Amino acid sequence: MKKIAALLGLCGLLAGALTPAQGADWRMDPAGSKLEFVATFEKTAAPGVFKEFDARLRFDPEKPAGGSLDVAVKVTSADMNIPDVNKEIRGKDWFDYAGFPQAEFRSTDLRRTEGNRYVARGTLSLKGVKQPVEVPFTWTGSGDGAVMEGELTVKRGAFGIGTGEWAASNVIGADVKVIFKVKLRKAG
Numbered sequence: 001m002k003k004i005a006a007l008l009g010l011c012g013l014l015a016g017a018l019t020p021a022q023g024a025d026w027r028m029d030p031a032g033s034k035l036e037f038v039a040t041f042e043k044t045a046a047p048g049v050f051k052e053f054d055a056r057l058r059f060d061p062e063k064p065a066g067g068s069l070d071v072a073v074k075v076t077s078a079d080m081n082i083p084d085v086n087k088e089i090r091g092k093d094w095f096d097y098a099g100f101p102q103a104e105f106r107s108t109d110l111r112r113t114e115g116n117r118y119v120a121r122g123t124l125s126l127k128g129v130k131q132p133v134e135v136p137f138t139w140t141g142s143g144d145g146a147v148m149e150g151e152l153t154v155k156r157g158a159f160g161i162g163t164g165e166w167a168a169s170n171v172i173g174a175d176v177k178v179i180f181k182v183k184l185r186k187a188g
Contacts, residue, residue: 023060023067025187026146030054032183035073039156040173046085052077055182057148061118061139064110069120069135071105075127093164100127105135116140126159137180144186151179 035050052074059067076097080086090097107122116139124133137150153175156162162172 023058023063026057026059026184027187028053028055029145029183029185032147032181034179034181036179037078038177038179040175042171043173046080048078048080050074050077051079055148055184057184059110059139061112061116061141064112064118067107067110069105069107069110069122073103073105074101075103076101093166094161096127103127105133107135124154124159127161129159131158146184147181148184149181151177153177 033053033055035053037048037050039046039048050073053071055069055071057067057069059069075095076090078086078089078095080089089095092099103124103126105120105122105124107120109121110118111121112118113136118137118139120135120137122133122135123130133152133154135150135152137148140147140149154177155174156172156176157167157169157174161176166172
């Protein structure tokens with residue numbers, strides 16, 4: 001009987017060692033989080049913010065492989081702080097709120113690059129277009145909380161943002177910088 005118990009215990013240990021680390025589940029704290037974007041208009045910064053978004057993360061900073069990052073953004077919450085611009089970006093040439101009220105990023109791979117720097121590789125779905133994207137971020141953890149921060153550049157034309165008379169990049173720049181700070185708490 002002792003041999004069977006020892007064998008079962010050994011099998012349990014081996015099964016645990018062969019199962020990839022999944023990490024902790026983290027939930028975003030909206031009050032401490034921000035998702036900004038910076039376009040350019042005639043080579044001058046034109047900042048905006050998405051007021052509503054959610055990030056869910058399964059992550060172990062020591063073993064990021066096997067983790068996941070999912071972000072949902074209510075595109076309809078975009079605010080560039082200029083009423084006429086906010087009205088314009090609702091239309092089909094820009095975000096097309098009616099047809100595509102939400103954007104999503106889903107990771108397929110999380111890796112450490114160095115120290116507290118990581119990259120999430122995955123797919124960004126925006127305005128009906130899916131493109132591979134790399135999201136670099138830093139991780140600062142403390143107790144049951146953490147902050148992930150980073151920025152990336154997105155080509156607006158690849159997603160059909162700014163079509164028609166706005167397709168050329170001489171007035172509205174081709175690159176849009178996305179800047180984020182996400183405050184997280186361990187779930188459960």
